[in-house]
Structure formats: structure tokens, C-alpha cells
Amino acid sequence: MNVFIENPNLLIHEFNEVVSIAQRKTFITIGIEIQKEEVEILANYRDDLKNLQRDFVGRHLENESNLLYCIDSSLHAIQLELQMLINIKEDKMAEAWTNLVDAQVIYGTVIRNYPFEFETENIYLEKLANYEKLLFPTFYFHSVGGIIKKSHCSICKQNFSKCKHMRGKLYMGQLCCRVVSEIELEEISLVENPANKHCRTLTIEIAGEKIDILTLRPEK
């Protein structure tokens, strides 16, 4: 991958090829063993990207490091999409939901940070949103609200209100997050449109029996 340090455009070209191959396997009809193999291929390729990113960071190449975050995260989203399909086939529905939400969140960070204009940015997001509608039942989410009393920056570890880093932006290939370390809980609500889709309703109670909302099987 050393050649990419000299010419990052080659990296984009290779990325497009890797995506094209992987996306051909993101259909429910594709053999599970082929999808598992593709997950491995993507994981290995992403390991190589991480090594390349360390090189970029070592050379203080911020734009290239940020581009690499976007490339790696896009592939991570596809890897999670494939894993979701595998988990559905293996009857692991809760894990499949987790994969889908992670893919949506990770790809969202790519769209917010990709350094170039790209017309197809929402097409993949729409695909992920359609999985949600077609493959999973409609359910409610939990939403937590409160007073943040202490938080720090994931980049510089300083008080988040004092540092200069912007939440959701990339700095040398790292996503800036606000790490909340103290919060006074004010409310927990049931909502249809949450900030965090991991906070979902897990079970419903029917005739005194707890039922898994994804499978309708009694909770074990």
C-alpha cells in the first residue's frame, strides 16, 4: 500500500473496486459462505488501511488521514450490512438489528465528512433505511434526556466546552466525539424517532408472557 502514500487517487480507485465486488454480495439470496468470506476479505483489507492510516498520521497528512477514515468507514458499513444478512440467515435477529444501526451511524459520519462532493451519498443510506422498513417490524425506542454536567473531548481529552474541536468532525483521521462522564437523568421517553436506535423496545408482554419483539418467541 506504500504507493498510496505517493498517490491517494489510486486508493480511491481501488476502494471503488473493493466496494463494487462487496456490494454484489449484499443480497439475501447470496450464499452465506460467500458472504462470510467477503466479511473476512473486508476485515483484512481494513487492517491494511489501518496500517496505511498510521503512515499518513505519522507524516501529519491530515486530509489523507481523514480520507482514509471515510474509505475505511464506508467499507465497515458494507461489512456490517453483510454481517446483518448473515445474522438473519443464522436466526440472530437482535445482532442483525445492531449491525444495521451501526452501519447507518458509521455511514452517516462518512457523509458528514467526505472531502469531495458525491451525488450518490444518500443512495446507500436509503438502502440501509429500506432494510429497516422491509426486514424488521416497527417498534418504539427509548430516549434519554438529562443535564450534562461533565464531558470531555475524545481528541484532546480536555473539557469539551473549552477545546476547539468540533463534534462530528475528523481530526487526523479520528472522529471527534463528546464523551459525557456525568449526566443528571431527567427523563426516559418512548419515541418513534430517537437519536440512538440501539435503545429499542426488546420485549412486549402478552398474557403475562414476555415476547421478543423481533421474533415473537417467548423470551428465554
Next chain:
Amino acid sequence: MDYRIEDISIEDTLGRFRLGTPAKLAVLPENIIEASNVDEFIFTETLVDLNKLFKINEVDFEIFGQDTEMYRSRKSADLYLPAFFVSLSAIAQNPNVISVVLNLLSNYIYDALKGSIVRKTATVEIYIETNKNGKAKKISYKGNAEGIKHLDKVIKNL
């Protein structure tokens, strides 16, 4: 774009804290009505982001009372922005202050809501001092990044 305009009294809203009317663009706590003193002020968590954004863009503003560093977080997908107060003296110092703020807010909303298919909205309140007799208009806006820019015309017609 969905907005509502109300008449308010600055004395009733801000005067009871005996801090004077802010001379420049100011951010108000979201519990300005309920708080009994400045130590109880709670700000919307997006204030932290906007504080940084305004500094980067060299927009001078103050935090009404003090930044208590207590920020309300709502884990809804919608975006809640802090309330802004624009005094007559802030407009006199910079006649473009409202346009500048609305543009920055529009960019912030656009960036924050990007990357999601679910339709999300932003909520913001802007108080505009309209005369020296302590009268102000409160504009409550709910909508997207593009719509907030149109508030400029609405405010000019107040």
C-alpha cells in the same frame, strides 16, 4: 418552515435577573422563564458547538448571566438550538448581525442533520428587541437548514 411570533416584555423575561439588557448578541438559557437566579441557568447542549463555531467565524456574543456549564441533552433525533437575544444596540453595532447568525445557524443545522434519512427538524428561538421601551418579539422556529435563512425577511418586517 414553521414559525410563530409573540410579543414579550424584556423586563418580565430578562429584567428580573438584574443583569441589564445584553449589549451584544446573547445566548439565553433555555429555562429563562423558570429559573429563579443565574446559578440555575441551563443551556441547550448545542451551545457548546455553536460557541466554537461562532468563535471560528469571529462572531462576538455573550452568554446571558454566565455559562453554568450545565447543558440539557435531548436524545431525540431533532436538533435543539439555544435561544438568541438580539438587542437594538447589537443591531446598531452590526446591522448584519441577524443575517450572519442565521447563516451560521443554517450551516450548522445542515451539517448536523446531514447523513440521516429520517426527516429531522431544528428548533430555535430568537428574541429581537424592537424598541427602547422594553418590547421584544420572540420568534420560535421549527424547520430545516434552508428555512431558517428566510427568517431574515420575517425579522426585517417586524
